[in-house]
Amino acid sequence: MYKIVTVEDTVRVPPNRFSETTDEAITDILRKNYEGTTDKDVGTILVITELKEVGTGRVIMGDGASYHDVIFEALVYKPEVNEVVLGEVVEIVEFGGFVRLGPIDGLVHVSQVMDDFVGYDKKKGVLYGKESKRVLKEGDRVLARIVSVSLKRGMKSGKIGLTMRQPGLGKLEWVEEARKGGKA
Numbered sequence: 001m002y003k004i005v006t007v008e009d010t011v012r013v014p015p016n017r018f019s020e021t022t023d024e025a026i027t028d029i030l031r032k033n034y035e036g037t038t039d040k041d042v043g044t045i046l047v048i049t050e051l052k053e054v055g056t057g058r059v060i061m062g063d064g065a066s067y068h069d070v071i072f073e074a075l076v077y078k079p080e081v082n083e084v085v086l087g088e089v090v091e092i093v094e095f096g097g098f099v100r101l102g103p104i105d106g107l108v109h110v111s112q113v114m115d116d117f118v119g120y121d122k123k124k125g126v127l128y129g130k131e132s133k134r135v136l137k138e139g140d141r142v143l144a145r146i147v148s149v150s151l152k153r154g155m156k157s158g159k160i161g162l163t164m165r166q167p168g169l170g171k172l173e174w175v176e177e178a179r180k181g182g183k184a
Contacts, residue, residue, distance in 0.1 A: 001080055002102075004049060005042055007034075008071050013057065015064040026070055027051050034074065038158055040151040043078025044103050077103050079149050079160050084169070089140045092127055094120045097136055099144060099162060106160030108144060114174075115165055134174060141172045 009030075017025040030048045038044045050073045057066030079085070079101065087099035087106065096109040110118045113136055116129035126137040136142075148161035164170040167178065 001083060002046075002075065002077050003043075004073050005076050006052070006071060006073055007042075008069070011068050011070050013066045013068060018066075022054055022057070022068065023051055026054060026068060030070070030072060038151050040158075043076040043151065044158075046075045046077060046103055049073045049075050078151075079104065079106070079146050079158075081146055081149055083146045084143060085146060085162075086141065086143055089136060089138050089142060092120075092125050092136065092138055094122070097127060099142060101160065104158065104160055106144065106146065106162040108142075108162045108164055112147075112161075112163040112165050114170060134171070136171055143169050143172065143175055145169060 011026050011029055013022065013025050013029065017029075020028075027048065030051070034045045035047055036045065051070065052073060053069075053071040055069035057068050059066055085099075085101050085106075087101045089097045090100045090105060091098040094110075096107050097113065098105045098107055110120070110127060113127055114129050114132065114134060116132045116134070118127050119130055120127055124137070126135050128135045142164060144162040144164045145166065146160060147163050149158065150160075151158035168175060
């Protein structure tokens with residue numbers, strides 16, 4: 001789920017940045033320190049959207065930098081268990097398929113692709129149903145449900161587990177086929 005969060009922090013502005021405006025220097029420092037990082041409580045920080053408040057700078061003895069208490073807003077993506085997501089298959093491997101969910105990829109294990117015995121064709125790079133003859137390949141758009149989330153502080157991304165084995169989930173063509181009265 002995408003959301004805007006408000007964050008409070010103290011930012012160190014080194015002396016070599018004093019020629020810039022305080023807001024410019026702090027915004028640049030925040031972007032370098034935060035954007036692209038992951039926090040298990042907040043999610044993946046995509047972009048610093050707005051610098052809301054900048055406190056008066058303090059200088060600490062022995063350090064020529066100024067320290068400013070700041071409040072800023074950031075756009076984050078935090079996947080949540082049971083959330084239904086739309087994504088694109090970006091890689092097929094023997095044990096499943098990786099699905100791009102915006103800034104993070106999730107894994108659909110072969111056991112969670114469909115209600116059928118799933119095989120892997122290495123030459124074609126596809127997962128296929130033995131009885132249903134359904135095929136999942138790179139570039140396919142899918143609806144999946146998040147079943148597990150493991151985000152750790154400082155990581156560039158986390159581990160997201162997905163399933164497509166429930167009614168209304170799977171490759172978009174399969175979902176449409178089921179809506180028209182075909183086999184789900």
